[in-house]
Amino acid sequence: MRKLNALAGAVGLLGMQPAWAGDEATQPLPQRPAWGAFVSFSPTYSNNALLSRSDRRRDIYANPDVMLRLDGKLSSDISYRLYGRSSFNAFAEETFASETFALVGARLTKTLWDWRTSVSFEHRFEYSGVYRDLLFIADDLMISTTRDYSWGPFTVSPTAQFGYRFADVAEAERYRLDLLLPIEAKLMSRWSIVATPLLEAYWFTGGLNDGRQDIVYSASLGLRYSIASNMSLTTSANYEWRTSNVPLRHYRDFEIGPRLDLAF
Amino acid sequence: MKPMLILAAMTGILLVMASPSVAQRSEAGDRGVRLETNALLTDVRRERLKKPAARSGAAVKAKRRIKVD
Numbered sequence: 001m002r003k004l005n006a007l008a009g010a011v012g013l014l015g016m017q018p019a020w021a022g023d024e025a026t027q028p029l030p031q032r033p034a035w036g037a038f039v040s041f042s043p044t045y046s047n048n049a050l051l052s053r054s055d056r057r058r059d060i061y062a063n064p065d066v067m068l069r070l071d072g073k074l075s076s077d078i079s080y081r082l083y084g085r086s087s088f089n090a091f092a093e094e095t096f097a098s099e100t101f102a103l104v105g106a107r108l109t110k111t112l113w114d115w116r117t118s119v120s121f122e123h124r125f126e127y128s129g130v131y132r133d134l135l136f137i138a139d140d141l142m143i144s145t146t147r148d149y150s151w152g153p154f155t156v157s158p159t160a161q162f163g164y165r166f167a168d169v170a171e172a173e174r175y176r177l178d179l180l181l182p183i184e185a186k187l188m189s190r191w192s193i194v195a196t197p198l199l200e201a202y203w204f205t206g207g208l209n210d211g212r213q214d215i216v217y218s219a220s221l222g223l224r225y226s227i228a229s230n231m232s233l234t235t236s237a238n239y240e241w242r243t244s245n246v247p248l249r250h251y252r253d254f255e256i257g258p259r260l261d262l263a264f
Numbered sequence: 265m266k267p268m269l270i271l272a273a274m275t276g277i278l279l280v281m282a283s284p285s286v287a288q289r290s291e292a293g294d295r296g297v298r299l300e301t302n303a304l305l306t307d308v309r310r311e312r313l314k315k316p317a318a319r320s321g322a323a324v325k326a327k328r329r330i331k332v333d
Contacts, residue, residue: 263313
């Protein structure tokens with residue numbers, strides 16, 4: 001790990017050079033970049049594995065998510081993140097619904113009027129099955145902003161994200177807007193109630209999907225147990241409803257399951 | 265002859281429309297939707313996690329010194 005940190009320092013220093021070029025004397029020394037690894041795992045039950053309007057099939061799937069990232073600062077108020085991430089859904093019976101992504105990304109963050117605002121770029125590989133067939137390769141360009149409001153035991157973190165996907169398959173190209181309102185209510189020292197109302201809007205721009213507009217409404221409600229500061233277990237239920245101007249794309253899905261999150 | 269040609273053309277169009285390549289292409293917009301939503305919600309949960317603080321060499325030495333004292 002020490003070797004990784006030394007490498008991170010070298011990479012970070014290379015990245016910092018442009019920021020220092022202006023005025024070295026007045027710039028505070030940036031913090032050392034730090035590596036982080038995040039692992040999540042969740043067995044989940046879905047009552048609509050295929051996300052189909054009419055062909056509803058119940059199934060259970062495993063959903064691991066691994067991320068390795070490097071966080072550092074370019075200047076006193078601009079931070080960067082370089083990361084690699086991969087995740088898949090592996091269904092027990094409905095294997096057609098299994099899918100995978102693997103990506104590398106970069107993000108710059110600056111706080112504007114108390115809102116943490118980021119621009120990010122992700123190069124993504126999308127597979128059907130568990131790393132089986134490559135479906136498309138996409139480049140996502142996104143801007144997002146978030147902040148926390150706290151009142152007593154409650155923390156609310158309104159978040160907005162907007163982006164465009166460029167892809168080698170025209171049908172995957174689209175604009176996307178996400179509006180989230182994560183809410184946490186602390187019950188006791190380790191227990192919290194968590195809820196996340198979420199709206200996702202998609203405007204497709206290419207190929208057979210040109211002109212298609214989807215809106216996904218969802219809400220999750222769960223109970224979170226903080227095992228340690230870097231480990232938590234959240235059991236939640238999530239209801240999702242998609243509408244589209246292509247009626248075939250409507251669906252409703254209910255999912256429930258525990259999720260374990262770890263940070264190293 | 266004409267009805268046969270029309271029938272053949274219609275069959276051809278239906279076959280093309282039903283072919284897996286077309287279906288797969290239009291579904292490219294759907295693939296990954298569940299994963300991406302899950303990833304977004306995972307990001308929210310991860311925001312609340314704190315990595316174990318990395319202790320510097322000086323901090324470890326200081327702690328050892330306190331124990332010895």
